[in-house]
Amino acid sequence: MKYRTPKGVQDILPPEVSVWQKIENVARRVFSVYGYQEIRPPIIEFTELFVRGIGEETDIVEKEMYTFQDRAGRSITLRPEGTASVVRAYIQHHLYNLPSPQRFYYMGPMFRYERPQKGRYRQFHQIGVECFGEDTPRVDAELMHMLFRYLEAIGLRDLSFEINSIGCRQCRPRYREKLLQFLSSKREQLCTDCLRRYSRNPLRVLDCKVPECIEATKGAPAVTEYLCANCQEHFGSLKRYLEQLGLTFRVNPRMVRGLDYYTRTTFEVLSSELGAQNAVAAGGRYDDLVEEFGGPPTPAIGFAVGVERLATLIMERADTEGPRLFGYFATLGERATEEAMGLASRLRDRGLWVEMNYRPEASLKSQLRKANRMKAMYVFILGEEEIQKGVIRYKRMDDGFQSEVKLSDFVAFITGSMVQES
RNA sequence: GUGAGCGUAGCUCAAUGGUUAGAGCACUGGACUGUGGCUCCAGGGGUUGUGGGUUCGAGUCCCAUCGCUCACCCCA
Numbered sequence: 001m002k003y004r005t006p007k008g009v010q011d012i013l014p015p016e017v018s019v020w021q022k023i024e025n026v027a028r029r030v031f032s033v034y035g036y037q038e039i040r041p042p043i044i045e046f047t048e049l050f051v052r053g054i055g056e057e058t059d060i061v062e063k064e065m066y067t068f069q070d071r072a073g074r075s076i077t078l079r080p081e082g083t084a085s086v087v088r089a090y091i092q093h094h095l096y097n098l099p100s101p102q103r104f105y106y107m108g109p110m111f112r113y114e115r116p117q118k119g120r121y122r123q124f125h126q127i128g129v130e131c132f133g134e135d136t137p138r139v140d141a142e143l144m145h146m147l148f149r150y151l152e153a154i155g156l157r158d159l160s161f162e163i164n165s166i167g168c169r170q171c172r173p174r175y176r177e178k179l180l181q182f183l184s185s186k187r188e189q190l191c192t193d194c195l196r197r198y199s200r201n202p203l204r205v206l207d208c209k210v211p212e213c214i215e216a217t218k219g220a221p222a223v224t225e226y227l228c229a230n231c232q233e234h235f236g237s238l239k240r241y242l243e244q245l246g247l248t249f250r251v252n253p254r255m256v257r258g259l260d261y262y263t264r265t266t267f268e269v270l271s272s273e274l275g276a277q278n279a280v281a282a283g284g285r286y287d288d289l290v291e292e293f294g295g296p297p298t299p300a301i302g303f304a305v306g307v308e309r310l311a312t313l314i315m316e317r318a319d320t321e322g323p324r325l326f327g328y329f330a331t332l333g334e335r336a337t338e339e340a341m342g343l344a345s346r347l348r349d350r351g352l353w354v355e356m357n358y359r360p361e362a363s364l365k366s367q368l369r370k371a372n373r374m375k376a377m378y379v380f381i382l383g384e385e386e387i388q389k390g391v392i393r394y395k396r397m398d399d400g401f402q403s404e405v406k407l408s409d410f411v412a413f414i415t416g417s418m419v420q421e422s
Numbered sequence: 423g424u425g426a427g428c429g430u431a432g433c434u435c436a437a438u439g440g441u442u443a444g445a446g447c448a449c450u451g452g453a454c455u456g457u458g459g460c461u462c463c464a465g466g467g468g469u470u471g472u473g474g475g476u477u478c479g480a481g482u483c484c485c486a487u488c489g490c491u492c493a494c495c496c497c498a
Contacts, residue, residue: 004489007490058496059495059496060496063423063496064496064497081498110498114495114496115494115495116490116491117491117492117493117494118491118492119498120497121498124498125498127498193494193495259497275492275493276492276493276494277496277497279497279498280498281498282498306497306498307498309498310498330456363451363455363456363457364457365451365454365456365458366450366451366458368457368458368459369457371458372458373458373459376458379457379458381456381457383456384456385456395457397458397459400457400458400459402457
């Protein structure tokens with residue numbers, strides 16, 4: 001085969017597209033009643049935006065970005081995530097002058113240069129939301145509840161919600177120090193990866209799956225115990241609101257996110273059916289990012305769902321039916337085939353999906369077989385005999401019933417009685 | 423970037439180192455001159471991913487390479 005898609009990118013073929021459309025349509029419907037409006041940032045941005053937003057030390061920035069120089073020598077990057085762009089747009093267009101909170105959603109492709117595996121691709125798609133201008137945990141709870149409602153609306157159950165608070169500019173450095181203190185005594189027990197993490201991003205050590213590391217970090221201090229008074233209150237209220245909303249969740253003090261901009265609330269929605277890449281959605285608060293990007297101090301929170309991951313969960317449940325073919329014109333001979341073109345066109349004008357035979361010499365048998373395979377509800381048979389008599393035969397494929405109508409009455413007959421019964 | 427598994431017909435898979443690489447599904451046609459699904463019959467389809475090597479002989483063994491998959495790392 002001469003041409004294939006590049007590694008980690010794929011075609012979404014029609015049966016799957018109908019699942020995607022459902023995922024997108026339900027998102028639009030659910031998010032809009034919470035006041036979210038669609039925003040469409042570009043797919044390329046200046047590289048600097050992501051480096052500053054996501055964090056220079058993160059894996060995404062260090063080794064996963066699709067970066068290139070444009071013809072003027074500027075460094076451009078295919079977006080690896082959506083939040084940085086939305087924050088940029090929020091500031092660039094002075095949207096902070098509109099009444100708070102300002103809420104946006106977006107959907108589209110993201111790009112990360114990683115080795116693909118189940119649920120992880122180089123071009124993947126996210127549906128994300130961002131809410132600017134409110135720091136109350138009520139907004140956190142509302143947003144997480146909206147996510148839950150959304151997942152419920154597209155038919156997913158058995159998902160687990162995990163939440164955490166990773167503190168703010170005041171309390172996180174303090175916790176980091178405590179953790180380093182604790183880990184320094186355990187250094188011989190840690191795996192090589194964790195020794196690297198120890199100096200670069202010690203919070204990650206808590207997330208390690210190597211049994212020795214899990215053992216070594218058993219008594220490690222939890223972030224949630226070192227929150228400052230404000231963060232503690234924020235987190236406590238959030239948990240209370242979530243309970244009030246009836247959303248069951250688990251506090252996971254070891255949950256660490258891979259993007260540097262998060263503050264306070266972080267959360268993930270996990271499925272056990274997805275293999276190693278088990279997060280269908282994830283998000284958190286980023287109260288400092290707008291200011292860091294040069295906007296006014298503006299608290300914010302958002303999440304993103306992975307469309308491919310949702311789609312695989314839905315596909316495993318089958319029943320992914322697209323629209324059904326209404327009618328197929330089976331024709332015999334040149335005259336009949338020409339006549340069918342006109343009739344098909346008139347039915348299509350009435351909004352009916354119809355197909356026709358294009359080869360006058362094809363056998364009726366082969367045409368019926370084809371119509372059957374296309375799952376046509378009706379076959380309209382037009383041959384020399386019918387043309388002579390001025391009629392057209394119609395056949396209902398479910399039960400094989402057939403009869404004929406005058407050609408002059410055909411369109412009215414079809415758009416009248418038959419459409420209603422189907 | 424690291425590791426493992428797998429590459430045979432459009433799809434799912436057979437074939438102890440030994441004739442001409444098979445089967446099911448799908449496709450086309452026939453049994454049934456203009457009537458689908460069920461059944462039976464026939465037919466078209468292959469550089470066994472690619473390139474080397476070992477051997478009298480390689481789909482099978484070895485090496486390399488490409489691709490796919492899963493996992494690590496990390497994340498949606």
